[in-house]
Structures are given as C-alpha cells and as structure tokens.
Amino acid sequence: MALLKIVHYPDPRLHKIAQPITTVDDNIKALIANMAETMYSAPGVGLAATQVDRHVRLILVDISESKNDLKVFINPEILEASGQSEHEEGCLSVPGIYDTVTRPERVRVRALDRDGQPFELEADGLMAVCVQHEIDHLNGKVFVEYLSRLKQERIRKKLLKQAREAM
C-alpha cells in the first residue's frame, strides 16, 4: 500500500469529471487500498478518487469512531434526495477551511461495492453529507463552490498562499 498525494484546491484537476468504472479489477482494488490508507492517515472521513488525481467514479467513506467501517462506492448514483439540512463541512483538498453547506438531508444511493456487487443505501446525517460531498468531487465540484463568491475568492487566495509557502 502507499500514501497518495491529495490535490489541493484551487488545482484545476479537482474540476475534472470522473469516468465510470467498467471492471472492478486488481488496479481498482489497489487504488481502493491506497485511497483507504491515505484517507485514514490524513485523517479524513471521506475521499474521492478525483482528490488523488485518478478520474474514475470511486469514493470511500468511513464515519465510524473506530475507523473500521470502510464503505466503498463504485459508480455511485443518488436515486432520491429529500429534506434539507445544514452541516459544517471540510475537505482534505481544502485544508484548514470549514464552512456550512446546505444539502438534502436524506439520500438513497446505488453503487457497486469493492467486489463489484450492486447495493443500495439510505443515508441521513453525516453519512448523507459525506456521500453527497464525495459524489460532488466526481462531478468536479468542491464544497467551497456552495459558498459566496467572496468567500470562494478568500479561500482561493489563502490556499494559493499556503501552497507557495510550502514550496
């Protein structure tokens, strides 16, 4: 296994649209293992392949306290969304930034699991937030894009400055 480099906002690679996965082969399984290691070590509760510059429709989520309940979603699709709720969100691609985003409160998701088997999941609370946030990544969207233009510009400048200082 290996730690993968996480792409940081405002890198344009975060706006690529991820392609569907046609076969859950050894390459995808290795990517899942490496992404899981990367997510747990960050630490984070979710990671999309887009964030490690792999533009395939794969997301991982683990919202458990014990960090031993990894959920793998391949080609995830939101079938139904209802209600509305606000949560403070953060993102491994936008380090140090947290802000409130309004999203549907409940979602029903269909995806393939890590063995390529289809499943459906009804989620609410943090799980619903994470799944929607990660699927957004596959569609080239970062959570800061839900915020005001002014906030987005401030975040963009702050992260560009951080990146310069890190060089």
Ligand code: NI
């Ligand atoms: Ni994110």
